[in-house]
Amino acid sequence: MRVPPIALALGAALTLIVVLAGCRVLPDSTVTxxxxxxxxxxxxxxxxxxxxxxxxxxxxxxxxxxxxxxxxxxxxxxxxxxxxxxxxxxxxxxxxxxxxxxxxxxxxxxxxxxxxxxxxRWQTQPQVVLDSKPAVGDKARGQALFTQLCASCHGPDGLTGGKANLEGTAIGHPEFLATVSDAFIAYAIADGRSGTTMIPYARERGGTLDAQQIADIVVYMRSWPR
Ligand code: HEC
Ligand code: HEC
The missing domain is CATH 1.10.760.10 (Cytochrome c-like domain)
Structure with a gap:
């Protein structure tokens, strides 16, 4: 089948416009x-x-x-x-x-x-009340679990995530650890972060860890020297 040259030219021009438009993401006042x-x-x-x-x-x-x-x-x-x-x-x-x-x-x-x-403004659900009690658990058990389940994404020290082309964020970062409670960390592990590769680890959410194991991991994370 023969395509008329004018159609080809129009097609190419359209593609170019679409590509150029796609490139103009930010920042300007016309962002939609x-x-x-x-x-x-x-x-x-x-x-x-x-x-x-x-x-x-x-x-x-x-x-x-x-x-x-x-x-x-x-x-x-x-x-x-x-x-x-x-x-x-x-x-x-x-x-x-x-x-x-x-x-x-x-x-x-x-x-x-x-x-x-x-x-x-992206929040559609009510705030969760977290308790302020420190996690009580076993550091060595937490370390074993962390190495087995978390290090592949967050790095063995929780710091290399994000760097070293790993998937996870720097959860061992002093700035992160200084601004969150143990319960905040435990909740993130238990419930994960929907829409991301951070899956929920709590048994009742389909994961493999019980509350004590999650506490063990938090205790281990708190032992990182910062
Ligand atoms: C498959 C990769 C992957 C694995 C395995 C993984 N995580 Fe994550 N984790 C992520 C990513 C990616 C995020 C950031 C998610 C987001 O976009 O909010 C995250 C976020 C977190 C956060 C929240 C950090 C913050 O700044 O709010 C904590 C805490 C956490 N992970 C702990 C763990 C623990 C503990 C384990 C092991 C039980 C684990 N993660 C296993 C990828 C992973
Ligand atoms: C160049 C990329 C980049 C830009 C630009 C950027 N961020 Fe981030 N942001 C990140 C990364 C990567 C992290 C996670 C760092 C880590 O812990 O590994 C992050 C973490 C965060 C966190 C903490 C989330 C959590 O769960 O701990 C907040 C809040 C945040 N950014 C808000 C902002 C805001 C608001 C802006 C604009 C003023 C911004 N960021 C601009 C890359 C960026």
């Missing part, structure tokens, strides 16, 4: 991202900042981009993270990973708060 909660609301300050500085790694809806940036919209994160945790994560970043300390890049506390508020 719409907030989910109230589509008619004017774009907030936090949204503008997010589109300019965060979308590239965390995705337009906070869905994350695999090892490039974790999900910021999983309900497991949002329902257990405090605003302070999110604020600290943005302000101080995770030195040694690609997550910058935005405070040092000139972002004001008010701007960071507006980002936290923006991220909160």
């Amino acid at each position: 991202y719409r907030p989910r909660a109230t589509p008619t609301a004017p774009p907030s300050f936090g949204q503008t900042l997010y589109v300019e500085r965060c979308v590239l790694c965390h995705g337009a809806r906070g869905e994350g981009q695999g090892k490039v940036g974790p999900s910021l919209s999983s309900q497991e994160l949002l329902t257990t993270a405090t605003d302070d945790f999110l604020h600290a994560a943005i302000a101080r970043g995770r030195v040694g990973t690609t997550m910058s300390a935005w405070e040092e890049n000139g972002m004001t506390p008010a701007q960071i708060d507006s980002l936290v508020q923006y991220i909160r």
Whole structure:
């Protein structure tokens, strides 16, 4: 079958336009991202900042981009993270990973708060009340479990994840460990982070670990010298 040259030329031009349009992701005011909660609301300050500085790694809806940036919209994160945790994560970043300390890049506390508020708009489920009791468990058992189940993604020390082309984030990072409770860590292990490769490990969620084993892992993670 013969295709007329004009059709070929048109096809090529269209492809080029589509490719070029696809490349123009950010940052400018024509980004077509719409907030989910109230589509008619004017774009907030936090949204503008997010589109300019965060979308590239965390995705337009906070869905994350695999090892490039974790999900910021999983309900497991949002329902257990405090605003302070999110604020600290943005302000101080995770030195040694690609997550910058935005405070040092000139972002004001008010701007960071507006980002936290923006991220909160992805939360559809009520906040979970976590207890503040420290985990009680066996460090050696926790280490064995960690080596067996977690090190492949997070690195044997919880730090090489994200680097070394591993899948998981730097859960051994001092900035992370200093800003979360034991219960927050245990919840992340038990319930995982939906939409990511971090699966739920709790038996009642289809995983293989009981509450004591999860506590053992938390105790081991807390023993990392920082
Ligand atoms: C160059 C990529 C990149 C950019 C840009 C970026 N991040 Fe991140 N972000 C990451 C990575 C990677 C991590 C995980 C670091 C680790 O612990 O391994 C992260 C972690 C986080 C966390 C902590 C999540 C958790 O579960 O611990 C928050 C919150 C966050 N980023 C928010 C933001 C915001 C808001 C912006 C925009 C101001 C932003 N990030 C820009 C890559 C990026
Ligand atoms: C297949 C790879 C993989 C395995 C195995 C894995 N994780 Fe993860 N884990 C991830 C990824 C990826 C994330 C970030 C998910 C996201 O985008 O929110 C994560 C997130 C976490 C978080 C939350 C960190 C934060 O900043 O909020 C904790 C805690 C955690 N993992 C602990 C563990 C433990 C403990 C194990 C072993 C029982 C484990 N993980 C096994 C990939 C993995």
